[in-house]
Amino acid sequence: MSPRLLLVEDADDIRAIACLSLERIGNWTVVPAASGQAALEALAGDVPFDAVVLDVMMPGLDGPDTLARMREGALAPKVPVVFLTAKVGAGERERLLSLGAIGVIAKPFDPLTLPEELRRMLDR
């Protein structure tokens, strides 16, 4: 059975592209979520996830807030999280890693190498 991945991204087209890339090239089972709230609901479901890819800038519950909720509840205390961000200012990467993510993927990403990049982060 292919590993399960929760993809949280508010932009519809980017979510669609990432889904295609991760499913067809990476052979993941991807569950898409369009907001932080939707992600928390998905995590509350019965089947556990192997990883979460989390957009940083989202309306309402943003990436870091979603991660904090995941960790503070018993929702998903150990699932590895990788951030996806278009904001790469000074020290942004370090800030995101310090929140407890295992990696940061910068937008725009190459859909051909995205699954491999994600796999490397999870294997580390």
Add this chain to the structure above:
Amino acid sequence: MAATLPAQSDLARAPGGAPGPAGITRPEFARSPDADVARTRNAALALGAFVLLYLSWQLTGWIPGSKENVGDLLILPIDAAAVYAAWSASRRCIGSSRLRSFWRLMAFALAAEALGDVIQAIYDIGLHHSPYPSLADPFYLVFYPLLLLALLTVTTRTKLLKPTLDGATIVVGGGAVVWYLVLGPTVEQSQSPLTMGVSMAFPLGDLFLLAGLAAMLLRPGPIAFRAPLKLITAAVLLGIGADVLYGYGQLHGTYRAGDWIDTLYVLEFATFALAGFSQRSVRHGDPDAEVEDTAQSRSRASWLPYLSLAIGLGVLLGVEWGTRFFPTVSLVLIVIVLAVLVAARQYVAQRELVQAQAALRESERMKDEFLSTVGHELRTPLTSIRGSLGLLEAGVLGELPADATNMVSVAVLNADRLVRLIGDILDIERMAAGGLLLEPVAVDATELVSQSLQVLQANANAAGVTLCEDVAPIRVMADADRIVQVLVNLLGNAVKFSPPGGVVTVTVERKNRCAIFSVWDTGRGIPADRLEKIFERFRQVDASDAREKGGTGLGLPIARGIVERHGGRVWAESRVGVGSTFRFTLPVAVADLEPVRSGVA
């Protein structure tokens, strides 16, 4: 004409010797400046002679005649020199209305004082009778408002809070001394209202002069006024000291005309005269007529309130504690007021500093925030574009016709280029805004090089270029991510411009306190006249390079910006047809410097 009289031009030639705009002698200066120079020199020499004459007489009394008569006469030429000096200074300052009116007011003030001295001499020598107050006193008194006006004219009105606090401190401190020594006792003595009024007018005038002096020193004035400023300050202080001692002497009946206290007045006027002589000429459009930097005036007078405080407290506490004029309570009150004023000033200065720093930080933070947001907004649509094209090109969504695949490849390449361009432009803008934060730590040069080579390995393989390294084990002070960015940039260029089968070599060697990183290629080389230009924005060696090689034209300026922020420098060396070498330096980590020092010793 000046060239024919080199000896004379020494004295009053404009300090700095700056010629007028474009070196043109303006018509008003055709009116021989040399004659003016000669007159100034002669007047200064005469002044010196008279001051020496006066001092020698005060010390030995070698001139026969009554002390007051000789003193009255000897002071007159020194008065005259001071008036002449101020007047000629006003004529030299054609280019600055501020300086011209200052020196004119000075000339009037000094002339009033000189007239007072003439009348006093007539009383003493002609009439053998010296009343007090006399007709000389109105002239002596006019001196104060005129001088005060002059002191306030020469500087600019800027922020008022701090100068006001400083002025208040000085007036309270100086006022305490003046009250204790002169004013208080004057009030205590039963005298006619006129006598009392005149006696009090002098020390009060001095108090205002002290405040005016503080205002002059604290506020920015013309650059050309720097030399006279010090002498004017000294002269005013001498005059105030003389007045206090004179008032004290008058009060206790110890002062006699021609007394040694008069020496202070002589020195005061001689110093005013020197101030006039030291005023350099200011032509029209002279940059030195402009007002100086505020910081200069601020630092110049920051000690003034403290000096005044020290004098006030020193005098008050030094004399007997709790006399009839000065009960202990008022002493304590004055000390408290002075302490509060000084503390308030410190508080204001500190607050201004903190506000300025906070404003600077805030503006840098906002610039960085803005750039970061712009980057985000540009990258988000590009993510969709690049992502869709990437999936299409790879055939994930089904095979495309060959022509379509080609077209999509073109789109992918250019989307990638746009992404790089946005990143580079944001880096450049961050550096321009001062927002590129670096955190240099001690890192191994080997580590930096191997990371960079890893990034470029795939490109090199594709281009058929061999990557080599020869790196000395040196630790450098560097922000690793940023220096890897620089190396990747230089290596990327080297690979791009090397022919298939070419070799790109990275070397790191040590020279004194620097590590020199060099990237050698076997490319086509760069003409000598382009070696510097390629570090400017959007300046490639060949205009077609941007299109063919996919560079942004910003890599080298960014590399230069990063290296210079590390305290190093970047440059290129090249031989056309043989290859190019791009080098940059980084400071060697401090810990690594030690063995070398002991090795040399």
